[in-house]
Amino acid sequence: MIKLENISFDHCIKCTICTVYCPVARVTNMYPGPKHSGPDAERLRIKNPGLIDPSVKYCNNCKRCEIACPSDVNIATIIRNADSKISIKKIRIRDYIMSRTDFVGNLATKVSTIINALNSSLPVKVFLDLFLKISIKKTLPEYAYGTFRQWYKHQSKYQTSYKENVVFFHGCYVNFNDHELGKDAIKLLNSINIGVFITKEKCCGVPMIANGYIKRARKNAKHNIKTLTEATKNKKSKIVVTSSTCAFALKQEYPELLGVKNDTIADRIEYITTYIYRKFRKCDTPPMKPLNITAAYHPPCHLERLGSAVYTKELLKIIPGLNLKVLHSECCGISGTYGFKKEYYPISQKIGENLFRQIDSINPDIVITDCETCKWQIEMNTSFEVVHPVTLLARSIL
Amino acid sequence: MKKIETDVIIIGGGATGSGVLRDCTLRGIKAVLVEKDDIASGTTGRNHGLLHSGARYATKDPVSAKECIAENRILKKIARHCIEDTGGLFVTLPEDDQGYHDMLVRDCLNAGIDCKEISIKDALRKEPNLNPSIRKALKVPDATIDPFRLAASNIMDSVERGAVVFTHTEITQLITNQNSLTGVRCFDRHRDENFEIYGKVTVNASGIWGQKICEPAGIGLKMYPSKGSMLIIDYRINNVVINRCRKPSSGDIFVPGDTVSLIGTTSKKISYDIIDEPVVDDDEIKILLDEGEKLIPNVSKTRVLRAYCGIRPLVALSGNMDGRDISRGIILIDHKESDGIENFITITGGKLMTYRLMAEKATNLVCKKLNIKKKCLTRKTPIPGSEKIFFNKRKLKPFQGFSNSVVGSTIYRHGTRAEQILQSNKKGSGLICECEMVTDREVKYAIDNQLVKDIVDLRRRTRTGMGPCQGGQCAYRSAGLFTEYGETKGEEAVKMLIDFLEERWKGVKPTLWGDSLREAEFTYWIYQGLFGIGNLTKGFGVKGKRE
Numbered sequence: 035m036i037k038l039e040n041i042s043f044d045h046c047i048k049c050t051i052c053t054v055y056c057p058v059a060r061v062t063n064m065y066p067g068p069k070h071s072g073p074d075a076e077r078l079r080i081k082n083p084g085l086i087d088p089s090v091k092y093c094n095n096c097k098r099c100e101i102a103c104p105s106d107v108n109i110a111t112i113i114r115n116a117d118s119k120i121s122i123k124k125i126r127i128r129d130y131i132m133s134r135t136d137f138v139g140n141l142a143t144k145v146s147t148i149i150n151a152l153n154s155s156l157p158v159k160v161f162l163d164l165f166l167k168i169s170i171k172k173t174l175p176e177y178a179y180g181t182f183r184q185w186y187k188h189q190s191k192y193q194t195s196y197k198e199n200v201v202f203f204h205g206c207y208v209n210f211n212d213h214e215l216g217k218d219a220i221k222l223l224n225s226i227n228i229g230v231f232i233t234k235e236k237c238c239g240v241p242m243i244a245n246g247y248i249k250r251a252r253k254n255a256k257h258n259i260k261t262l263t264e265a266t267k268n269k270k271s272k273i274v275v276t277s278s279t280c281a282f283a284l285k286q287e288y289p290e291l292l293g294v295k296n297d298t299i300a301d302r303i304e305y306i307t308t309y310i311y312r313k314f315r316k317c318d319t320p321p322m323k324p325l326n327i328t329a330a331y332h333p334p335c336h337l338e339r340l341g342s343a344v345y346t347k348e349l350l351k352i353i354p355g356l357n358l359k360v361l362h363s364e365c366c367g368i369s370g371t372y373g374f375k376k377e378y379y380p381i382s383q384k385i386g387e388n389l390f391r392q393i394d395s396i397n398p399d400i401v402i403t404d405c406e407t408c409k410w411q412i413e414m415n416t417s418f419e420v421v422h423p424v425t426l427l428a429r430s431i432l
Numbered sequence: 433m434k435k436i437e438t439d440v441i442i443i444g445g446g447a448t449g450s451g452v453l454r455d456c457t458l459r460g461i462k463a464v465l466v467e468k469d470d471i472a473s474g475t476t477g478r479n480h481g482l483l484h485s486g487a488r489y490a491t492k493d494p495v496s497a498k499e500c501i502a503e504n505r506i507l508k509k510i511a512r513h514c515i516e517d518t519g520g521l522f523v524t525l526p527e528d529d530q531g532y533h534d535m536l537v538r539d540c541l542n543a544g545i546d547c548k549e550i551s552i553k554d555a556l557r558k559e560p561n562l563n564p565s566i567r568k569a570l571k572v573p574d575a576t577i578d579p580f581r582l583a584a585s586n587i588m589d590s591v592e593r594g595a596v597v598f599t600h601t602e603i604t605q606l607i608t609n610q611n612s613l614t615g616v617r618c619f620d621r622h623r624d625e626n627f628e629i630y631g632k633v634t635v636n637a638s639g640i641w642g643q644k645i646c647e648p649a650g651i652g653l654k655m656y657p658s659k660g661s662m663l664i665i666d667y668r669i670n671n672v673v674i675n676r677c678r679k680p681s682s683g684d685i686f687v688p689g690d691t692v693s694l695i696g697t698t699s700k701k702i703s704y705d706i707i708d709e710p711v712v713d714d715d716e717i718k719i720l721l722d723e724g725e726k727l728i729p730n731v732s733k734t735r736v737l738r739a740y741c742g743i744r745p746l747v748a749l750s751g752n753m754d755g756r757d758i759s760r761g762i763i764l765i766d767h768k769e770s771d772g773i774e775n776f777i778t779i780t781g782g783k784l785m786t787y788r789l790m791a792e793k794a795t796n797l798v799c800k801k802l803n804i805k806k807k808c809l810t811r812k813t814p815i816p817g818s819e820k821i822f823f824n825k826r827k828l829k830p831f832q833g834f835s836n837s838v839v840g841s842t843i844y845r846h847g848t849r850a851e852q853i854l855q856s857n858k859k860g861s862g863l864i865c866e867c868e869m870v871t872d873r874e875v876k877y878a879i880d881n882q883l884v885k886d887i888v889d890l891r892r893r894t895r896t897g898m899g900p901c902q903g904g905q906c907a908y909r910s911a912g913l914f915t916e917y918g919e920t921k922g923e924e925a926v927k928m929l930i931d932f933l934e935e936r937w938k939g940v941k942p943t944l945w946g947d948s949l950r951e952a953e954f955t956y957w958i959y960q961g962l963f964g965i966g967n968l969t970k971g972f973g974v975k976g977k978r979e
């Protein structure tokens with residue numbers, strides 16, 4: 035018997051809209067869809083927790099069902115919770131490695147050239163495929179040398195001179211894989227006279243949640259809330275995030291899924307484009323040069339759920355000389371670590387097919403997206419360079 | 433006119449009638465059962481399905497309490513797939529008489545009911561949604577019993593052993609010859625025909641309707657109609673039966689029933705003329721929710737699916753008393769002794785969970801009248817589906833292609849017979865009722881094997897339409913399957929669909945607020961807005977929902 039605190043499933047009116055919008059249910063019959071796996075099966079799981087079906091694993095946590103639901107049911111959260119109850123029993127090396135982006139990242143950035151070379155070599159990929167069930171068809175993300183934090187250490191002294199400040203939650207991706215994005219974010223913020231601080235952050239926890247390590251994720255959540263609360267307490271500064279998924283986790287997954295209260299910081303967390311767009315609107319637009327390119331923008335699922343995709347779109351429109359093509363809002367299929375796993379690889383590819391074809395037919399100079407894993411997925415499946423909106427903005431700033 | 437001959441005629445297909453039919457059949461006596469509506473459509477399908485331990489009666493009615501605990505133990509063996517051995521609690525709230533607890537412990541022990549006080553911490557661990565300010569908690573061997581499955585399994589077993597059952601067939605007249613009852617006249621609603629059945633002995637197991645059947649034949653059976661109303665909560669907010677430790681009163685019991693929880697019950701004397709159409713009153717809903725909230729505070733935040741009521745088949749042996757003060761004792765009447773009519777027996781009163789004992793008593797009397805010396809076998813012979821313990825985690829594995837919640841639900845409903853449903857053929861693994869996880873195949877199985885004539889009957893066998901959407905999604909799918917698997921034509925299927933929606937609507941109507949209201953509006957939109965069902969019916973004279 036479960037203590038019933040999250041009873042949003044009770045509001046479901048069985049309209050089935052969620053299942054119509056679920057990208058996974060659309061492409062495979064291995065997954066019965068959000069309505070069945072969420073509110074419907076929840077009533078049976080309350081009756082008998084033994085009835086959790088392993089098919090809940092197929093949910094990629096894209097949250098599109100929750101956007102579609104007219105009854106405010108936390109469908110994906112319900113499904114993740116059910117999943118975490120059966121995941122605890124079987125720990126897999128692969129899922130462990132994939133869930134520890136911070137730990138693995140720290141090791142990998144020390145020897146990044148070797149790791150990157152290894153990760154793209156055939157024998158290593160065969161090994162990963164056979165023994166760790168990481169799909170051989172995937173290109174593994176590249177690691178940078180050293181970490182963003184190490185770079186920032188030399189930067190921090192320049193950040194104190196601004197009147198207004200933000201705390202930048204850079205996330206694992208900026209720290210281990212793409213320092214440039216972090217530098218661009220700082221450049222952009224500095225250009226509108228805002229100083230940037232960072233705190234002692236830990237991985238937001240999303241990869242842990244996705245791989246069923248709820249307890250670990252909760253530990254990280256508590257740590258992050260504590261440090262972010264302390265960092266913003268006095269100056270009441272905002273917390274800006276460049277990863278749409280991290281932002282989503284900090285703002286919504288912490289209380290909803292992990293049951294960790296984030297009231298002290300919830301209102302301060304802003305996805306970076308939201309923050310910058312609002313600043314720009316207040317006439318703080320820095321001088322920009324025209325880029326004269328065509329760009330296709332892919333709004334990531336979690337940014338849609340957060341309701342912030344519209345800010346990215348509007349912000350991009352401000353860039354002079356940018357011919358912006360907004361792609362249909364749909365899941366690219368990668369969903370963090372999901373698409374790297376051998377068992378989900380074909381599903382992941384099928385989900386993204388429409389998107390890849392649409393990009394191909396537009397034939398842009400560049401593709402823009404806010405999410406690092408969407409970037410990997412699109413780069414792997416099309417021939418285009420994919421950048422973060424902040425990177426593009428930074429390129430335009432004089 | 434068609435005439436049928438048999439040894440025993442049984443009037444009524446509730447738990448009692450089904451039990452008598454099975455008892456007769458197991459003793460090798462030829463029997464025919466006639467039910468005016470569907471199996472378990474009377475009081476049997478309108479109660480809270482509590483397999484009493486007897487504790488609820490221990491203080492007031494020790495005889496009933498002893499019967500309860502004895503039958504409780506028997507049924508847990510012979511009808512295990514209809515029972516969930518949840519256990520029960522009696523909890524004392526701060527405002528309750530604190531002495532009742534000790535009195536109950538004493539009376540339970542006297543009646544042979546094992547009860548044990550447990551710590552409040554343990555009680556709250558078992559039942560996290562319980563009011564944390566309870567003062568005392570007593571554990572008793574209460575359990576839950578599904579009345580639909582119970583009656584249907586008794587009938588199915590009897591039919592498989594050669595008994596004959598007519599459903600949707602009303603007994604319109606008792607045929608008497610001098611001072612003996614020789615047969616009954618029936619009207620078959622589906623075939624629209626009258627026929628007669630002649631039998632050596634007739635058993636009246638028609639519950640509250642007995643008075644109506646007996647009156648025209650000059651047999652004076654006076655029933656005392658006491659209505660009890662209950663509410664169904666969308667999901668299981670409690671896991672064990674929760675009783676309030678005080679003198680039985682309104683809104684003091686929560687019973688988990690399959691996927692839902694029930695709050696019971698009120699007690700109101702009603703006039704005999706309205707026994708066919710009793711309604712739940714608004715004040716009853718209020719009492720149940722207000723009192724229920726004291727036991728489980730969460731209840732105010734959950735969706736109430738529907739309200740329904742049943743009428744206790746109590747016999748008025750004396751003057752006008754409060755319905756609760758009449759004994760729920762078993763009443764067996766040999767009408768030769770009371771009215772001078774030979775070969776006619778009434779068995780009523782009692783409880784759902786004493787149906788077997790009632791059947792045994794009635795059949796013993798039948799045997800005496802027929803001069804047959806056969807022992808009762810129902811104490812030891814399990815009903816179909818309950819032959820062995822079938823539900824466990826390992827059992828979920830072999831049924832590939834179905835999700836665990838579907839396999840679990842099917843096993844839960846059909847016990848060992850689930851195997852036939854889940855493995856019969858490859859076709860029909862789709863879900864028809866998504867809330868209660870009823871597959872196409874389960875519907876086919878019910879139509880083929882369980883005397884299902886329409887969607888309302890289907891609901892009683894499978895729970896189709898009993899979940900949160902109350903038929904919104906499954907009703908039209910089911911109607912379609914009737915034309916595929918049964919002999920139903922298109923027009924009949926539409927009528928069936930409307931009847932079903934009307935039936936669901938009746939129970940939903942009193943609870944139209946919050947999510948229930950949103951759900952109802954959505955269902956209305958599907959059937960009226962999208963299908964235009966109200967207009968479909970114009971051609972064949974049936975009313976649509978919410979005209």
Ligand SMILES: Cc1cc2nc3c(=O)[nH]c(=O)nc-3n(C[C@H](O)[C@H](O)[C@H](O)COP(=O)(O)OP(=O)(O)OC[C@H]3O[C@@H](n4cnc5c(N)ncnc54)[C@H](O)[C@@H]3O)c2cc1C
Pocket residue numbers: 443444445446447448449466467468469470471472473474475476477478479480481482483484601602603604637638639640641642645658659660661697741742743744745779780781782783784785786
């Ligand atoms: C509110 C309430 C709560 C209860 N809770 C419990 C509980 O928790 N546990 C428990 O053990 N008991 C409980 N009971 C008692 C229990 O429901 C009844 O005692 C039991 O169901 C009676 O079964 P029955 O077969 O005798 O009557 P019924 O189920 O009423 O069966 C009589 C049948 O006869 C049919 N019939 C009538 N007239 C004709 C005719 N002319 N021709 C053909 N057929 C006819 C009817 O359609 C009906 O199906 C409760 C009762 C009520 C009212």
Ligand code: SF4
Pocket residue numbers: 055056057058059067068092093094095096097098099100109110113
């Ligand atoms: S989160 Fe995405 S994959 Fe999961 S059920 Fe919802 S829509 Fe489907």
Ligand code: SF4
Pocket residue numbers: 045046047048049050051052053068069072073102103104105106107109
């Ligand atoms: S969209 Fe929301 S209300 Fe509709 S079926 Fe899905 S969970 Fe239920």
